Amino acid sequence: MSATIWQIAVLGLGIIGSRAAANLAKSELGTVKSWNRTPKGLPGECASVAEAAEDANLVLLYLKDAAAVREVAQQVFALPPITERVLVNHSTIDLATTKWLAAECAQRGIVFLDCPFTGSREAAAGAGLVYYAGGPQEWIDKIEPVLLKSGKAVLRTGETGTATIMKLVTNLISACTVQALAEALATATSHGIAPSALTEAVALNASGSVLAAMKLPTMAKGDFDTHFSLSNMLKDSRYVLELASEAGLETPAIQAVSTRMAELCDQGLAEKDYSALAAPYVQA
Numbered sequence: 001m002s003a004t005i006w007q008i009a010v011l012g013l014g015i016i017g018s019r020a021a022a023n024l025a026k027s028e029l030g031t032v033k034s035w036n037r038t039p040k041g042l043p044g045e046c047a048s049v050a051e052a053a054e055d056a057n058l059v060l061l062y063l064k065d066a067a068a069v070r071e072v073a074q075q076v077f078a079l080p081p082i083t084e085r086v087l088v089n090h091s092t093i094d095l096a097t098t099k100w101l102a103a104e105c106a107q108r109g110i111v112f113l114d115c116p117f118t119g120s121r122e123a124a125a126g127a128g129l130v131y132y133a134g135g136p137q138e139w140i141d142k143i144e145p146v147l148l149k150s151g152k153a154v155l156r157t158g159e160t161g162t163a164t165i166m167k168l169v170t171n172l173i174s175a176c177t178v179q180a181l182a183e184a185l186a187t188a189t190s191h192g193i194a195p196s197a198l199t200e201a202v203a204l205n206a207s208g209s210v211l212a213a214m215k216l217p218t219m220a221k222g223d224f225d226t227h228f229s230l231s232n233m234l235k236d237s238r239y240v241l242e243l244a245s246e247a248g249l250e251t252p253a254i255q256a257v258s259t260r261m262a263e264l265c266d267q268g269l270a271e272k273d274y275s276a277l278a279a280p281y282v283q284a
Contacts, residue, residue: 006030006146009056011049011072012091013040015226016117017062019124020090020150027149030058037068049075057082058146061089065235066097073101077108086111088143090131092171092232094239095246098164102135111139114160116167117151120227128152134163168240172254175233177211178219179257179277185219186281195220215275222282224272231270234261 006029010021013036025032025044034045035052046052053059053076063069069091076087087110089101098114105112112135119129129151133140137156144154157163181202188198199216202208218224237258244251260277269276 006058007056008032008146009053009059010034010062011052011059011076012036012062012064012068013042013045014062014064015121015228016090016119016124016129016150017060018042019121020060020062020129023125023127023149024146029146029149050079054079055082057085058143059085059087060146061087061091063091064232065091066093066239069093069097070100073104077104077110081108084111085109086113086139086143088113088115090115090117092116092167092236092239093164094242095161095164095168096242098161102160111136112160113139113143114163115140115143115147116163118167118170119151122227124150130155132157132163132166134158135160165243168236168243171233171236172240172251174211175237175257175261175274175277176253177209178215178275179260181212181216182219182275182278182281185216185278189220218273219275219278219282222279224269224276224279226271226273228274229271230261230274230276231265233274234258234265234270237261 008024008030010017010032013021013034021032021034032044033052034042035049039045049072059076061069061072063072069089087105102112114134115131117129117131123129127150130153131147131151133154134157140156147154157166185195185198189195202212202216237254240254241251241258264276264279269279
């Protein structure tokens with residue numbers, strides 16, 4: 001199948017999906033239609049899932065959570081079949097839902113790929129996402145040119161489900177790291193250390209990272225402009241806790257951070273960036 005004959009449906013036009021759709025529309029890979037639960041009035045946007053996906057041979061899901069994925073996927077499954085339709089899930093969901101998607105697609109002769117991503121708003125706009133890809137390698141090869149319109153790399157993880165797991169465990173690290181940064185920032189500044197000095201020290205320390213360089217300066221200013229929301233990170237923490245429980249593992253760090261994120265979401269910070277883990281300290 002040539003990349004130039006894709007008829008693409010992007011379902012979900014949030015922070016990432018809208019930017020992925022815009023990049024695809026500028027490409028020469030095929031036609032692009034899109035849909036969002038709450039209409040956004042974007043170019044190529046359709047009024048329903050059916051309108052966006054009825055003729056699509058490549059359906060891309062950029063939805064918030066497992067419940068939304070199951071609901072929208074059922075609408076895709078209800079469409080008349082076409083030859084070699086491919087359904088790619090980019091949403092971060094639980095492993096059970098990934099397995100459900102794979103099974104439902106197999107029953108209908110639909111190719112399924114498990115392809116969540118890492119990266120946020122600017123990365124999506126600038127084609128800087130990294131996609132984790134699980135499933136048949138020959139189909140990952142075929143859709144890689146599509147992925148690289150919003151991404152810079154495709155990491156093949158193995159069979160279906162492995163990409164979901166990879167995404168969840170890396171988000172575990174990010175959530176725990178930002179909580180640690182918030183506590184370090186609060187403790188250091190409470191004892192008179194300037195945020196800029198802490199940022200420099202972390203950069204020169206083994207604990208330094210791209211994430212720390214991105215988040216510490218904005219956390220110090222109380223700038224929690226949303227790149228990846230606290231509610232989404234909370235959702236992902238709960239999915240990874242399910243994975244750990246299934247494996248009989250105790251994971252006290254992500255359990256504590258998940259509890260903390262739930263408290264802050266309840267306090268009205270759900271749609272702020274997950275760096276709002278620092279909000280109680282900055283606002284104190």
